[in-house]
Amino acid sequence: MIVLVTAGSREGLKTNEPNGEGRVRPKPSEIWVAEPYLTAVRAAGGTPLIVAPEEKNITKLIDICDAVVITGGHFDIHPSHYGEVQIGRIDHVDTARTDTELALARACIERDIPVLGVCGGMQALAVAAGGSLVQDIATDLENTIEHEQPTAPSTPWHEVTLSKGRLYDIFGSVVEVNSTHHQSVKQAGSFSVTGIAPDGVIEAIERPDLRFCVGVQWHPELLCNRLYEALILSC
Numbered sequence: 001m002i003v004l005v006t007a008g009s010r011e012g013l014k015t016n017e018p019n020g021e022g023r024v025r026p027k028p029s030e031i032w033v034a035e036p037y038l039t040a041v042r043a044a045g046g047t048p049l050i051v052a053p054e055e056k057n058i059t060k061l062i063d064i065c066d067a068v069v070i071t072g073g074h075f076d077i078h079p080s081h082y083g084e085v086q087i088g089r090i091d092h093v094d095t096a097r098t099d100t101e102l103a104l105a106r107a108c109i110e111r112d113i114p115v116l117g118v119c120g121g122m123q124a125l126a127v128a129a130g131g132s133l134v135q136d137i138a139t140d141l142e143n144t145i146e147h148e149q150p151t152a153p154s155t156p157w158h159e160v161t162l163s164k165g166r167l168y169d170i171f172g173s174v175v176e177v178n179s180t181h182h183q184s185v186k187q188a189g190s191f192s193v194t195g196i197a198p199d200g201v202i203e204a205i206e207r208p209d210l211r212f213c214v215g216v217q218w219h220p221e222l223l224c225n226r227l228y229e230a231l232i233l234s235c
Contacts, residue, residue: 072119
């Protein structure tokens with residue numbers, strides 16, 4: 001099973017200064033993805049294929065893949081993508097990556113390609129389906145818990161209550177999750193909201209009419225592999 005996994009980018013370092021060994025070695029820009037995504041896909045029986053942020057051949061990629069994972073990253077979707085202006089905290093904006101991930105999300109929804117959106121990937125699914133985002137939980141919402149946990153994300157931080165759906169079938173009515181986000185889904189577009197944090201923040205969305213179209217605000221690849229196994233089984 002070929003699984004597309006979206007990636008981020010890092011700027012290079014242009015220098016004419018010699019390194020410690022006396023050689024000039026400018027550092028090129030990099031395309032990268034956190035290893036736990038790839039490990040989770042492989043462990044579930046898939047073969048990951050990394051998608052660069054500026055990828056234009058979305059149709060060709062969709063034609064050769066069995067599933068898609070839209071990953072999270074250290075960037076925010078600009079509010080212009082959901083018809084709003086910036087009113088709160090917006091971190092780094094990666095235009096190329098956002099364009100690619102939104103195009104992938106729309107293609108998966110339109111063609112019923114199994115897709116898992118993780119953290120920012122869930123937000124991309126919602127925006128692609130006509131939804132919108134809370135630009136900054138701490139300033140836009142009242143009486144919320146801390147969603148940028150100070151502890152290692154390999155450990156759970158809070159519970160999510162699940163309603164009937166794919167995630168409920170996998171985890172039951174409650175699942176313990178990690179939390180590394182300052183934005184969240186405000187309106188889910190064509191998705192159903194199936195997971196809620198104790199403070200009411202949306203933590204999971206699904207399209208029950210499609211084979212597997214799920215977004216979660218947490219990082220399941222750091223906790224257990226059941227969600228990735230379900231993605232592969234749906235292919």
